[in-house]
Amino acid sequence: MKVRTVRRHTRESFKSLLRNGWMTFASISSVTITLILVGVFFVIMMNLNKVxxxxxxxxxxxxxxxxxxxxxxxxxxxxxxxxxxEVKSVKFSPKEEELNNLISSLGDDGNAFKLFEQDNPLNDVFIVKTKNPTDTIKVANEIKGFDHAAKVKYGQGSVERLFKVIKVSRNVGIVLIVGLLFTAMFLISNTIKITIVARRREIEIMRLVGATNWFIRWPLFLEGMWLGILGSIVPIAAVSTIYYYSYQYLKPKLASNFIQILDFTPFVYQVSVLLLLMGAIIGIWGSVMSIRKFLKI
Structure with missing residues (x-):
């Protein structure tokens, strides 16, 4: 495609946006609302996945x-x-260290256990981590059969429930995000379709004077892309602002906890790029589906 033709298609796509003001506003609003929902839910799910x-x-x-x-x-x-x-690492923890950890974890109540420093009744311990956390139960059961393994602990009962909850929450999150994306595509496709319907006469005239299908399609593709990009601006600003204040509020409260949320940067930049790309792709997809299935160009 010639540079002059590209400039022409780009110019025509912008003219169309301005000429169809209310339809442009409706399309951008559809993109904005759906991407805000997708963006907020995506941020929540990514942080839950981090936790x-x-x-x-x-x-x-x-x-x-x-x-x-x-x-x-x-x-x-x-x-x-x-x-x-399946084992990733094995760390030896002598019984003296185990006693010190016990005393520290109990605070003032741990002073009573200092009496055992001379005659420590605790066992030496191997702390084992698996390559895949879900293999913990399998590995623990295997180690139970080894000689000189007096006791094997891994939070039996709680760990199984934990892995089940994590698996279900991740699967539900993926399904909801995919569902929101398809909903966004459907809404935006229908909105753009209405825009194209309103311009059917214009498109018919272009065909009558000999315009090729691709000559007609390109401005509409670009128009869909601009609608998606413009519609992603507000969601990017809204999600970034919400996450900034949420991060500032939660970070100090979680400072003493092993549970952490994703750092504001670079995560917010990654989400912004994702929303921008999603807006552009959904806009183009809406134009493609509207032209191909409705106008049969």
């Missing part, structure tokens, strides 16, 4: 070593655990 991932990464298996096991037997147990294909 879920953080929780999964903190799931670990604590293997209590038999008190009667000597160093050689302990090392043999460690080697067997490390040889399990």
């Amino acid at each position: 879920a991932t953080t929780i999964e990464e903190n799931v670990e298996i604590r293997v209590h070593i038999d008190i009667a096991a000597n160093k050689k037997e302990r090392n043999a147990l460690q080697d067997k655990i490390q040889n399990v294909s």
